[in-house]
């Protein structure tokens with residue numbers, strides 16, 4: 086049976102539908118419909134395009150097209166002056182919509198001959214457009230700018246106006262359809278089952294291989310059976326496990342009994358992929374960002390000191406002072422996360438990698454083994470050298486032992502400890518009690534800091550006007566809705582230095598409208614919205630309930646059924662203070678509403 090290939094135009098119509106709603110269920114249904122419409126050769130590519138990419142998220146391929154280049158491509162494609170494009174762009178504030186409008190005004194820009202199957206020549210197939218976009222993203226080196234402009238201008242010339250809108254946005258990384266991979270997983274379940282029932286199973290496969298292209302293709306091809314036996318592969322990161330929290334050693338022992346305690350190193354989480362036969366090393370951050378270029382010193386050590394044909398293992402990178410050998414602050418380690426001057430910085434700020442997990446070794450998936458076994462294999466596999474260090478563990482069964490280790494950790498300048506369940510499996514992509522963090526108390530009431538997303542800001546008054554920012558609105562992640570909800574504003578406690586740093590970091594994040602994924606009360610509307618990208622860690626005095634913040638807030642209908650009223654207040658933070666910028670975390674990696682609720686509960690117990 087020959088099936089009709091999906092046209093890019095059809096995809097653009099789906100994009101348009103997706104753009105017009107912020108309801109998660111509706112988005113799920115639209116995506117499921119679209120997936121049904123696609124063939125198995127198309128669905129994977131379609132998933133990448135939905136993410137505004139041509140490869141999985143962990144692949145570093147980017148389009149590398151800036152506004153200026155795109156303006157040239159549009160002008161060339163429509164055979165008009167760049168000034169005209171610029172004028173429309175300024176008027177509309179979005180180059181995609183501007184291109185669409187200009188394209189409608191210049192309808193004869195592309196050929197429009199009927200072909201024998203009744204398609205017009207500007208009905209380009211999804212697969213064809215994908216191939217062209219792939220070429221745009223992968224052309225590099227000298228002359229590549231011209232190549233990109235030519236490819237894009239030809240595409241814009243041929244394609245219909247609506248598709249031109251989305252191609253421009255997609256290539257400029259401005260697609261922003263307002264959902265995360267989790268909603269896509271729901272939709273894959275919806276495609277085969279008409280409900281979200283299969284999401285846990287699909288998510289399990291995704292946690293091991295977070296490549297939507299691969300997962301969707303397997304499901305399209307073989308149904309849910311297609312992902313039953315997904316295994317890790319070298320080169321594709323496994324989603325990293327996260328630690329849960331408890332408030333004291335008693336609770337830890339009650340929860341997991343006799344356990345292993347390791348120091349909580351304060352640095353940058355790293356997952357190492359190694360294949361001996363071709364000297365392959367790839368280093369991924371917790372965000373699945375490819376950090377290989379930043380740490381040639383770690384790659385060298387891995388090649389020399391790992392005794393295995395293949396391995397996937399994890400550790401924490403910590404920088405140290407080369408004169409004293411003493412580990413230094415997190416901010417210094419973060420300075421190694423850079424694209425330039427790598428050799429120079431590596432000498433100035435050397436690092437160690439404290440390894441604490443082994444997930445895969447020579448064809449064997451180890452994540453289902455108990456912690457003790459994995460750690461034993463890891464110890465055997467690593468030969469310690471100047472860079473690679475084995476993260477020692479102490480097996481404990483008494484509260485005093487945990488407390489002693491906690492005190493030692495503080496004295497030695499670590500962040501605290503992590504207690505690990507001896508028979509715990511590695512919970513890819515999940516937060517669970519296999520790992521329990523116990524950090525230096527930031528306040529009497531709160532036992533942990535919060536990672537929050539900076540959503541927008543209000544203009545400043547008085548002294549702050551020199552920075553143009555009064556307060557930053559921040560939020561946490563509501564997993565059930567796949568949305569960001571507000572939790573607190575920070576501003577008064579910031580130093581001038583911190584304001585400056587903020588200003589620098591938000592420069593490229595400002596957007597015209599509030600993203601659909603932000604749920605914010607009218608009373609807290611920001612003057613300027615920021616797209617979801619900047620994550621900061623904050624501490625606070627306590628968690629309180631709040632009528633205006635949307636984190637955990639439940640709205641119901643008033644008696645008349647017309648107005649919405651608060652049936653359960655939200656949560657907020659008292660006296661929030663900025664601890665640091667968390668470039669290693671992505672928006673969906675911030676503290677979740679569920680965590681906030683559980684921290685609120687245990688705060689009550691601490692009083």
Ligand code: AMP
Pocket residue numbers: 327328347348349350351352353354371401441476503520522
């Ligand atoms: P948090 O970022 O506060 O949720 O704490 C979890 C993080 O602690 C992990 O993602 C690691 O980056 C870090 N970490 C430091 N030392 C260890 C360790 N020994 N075992 C596991 N994670 C560790």
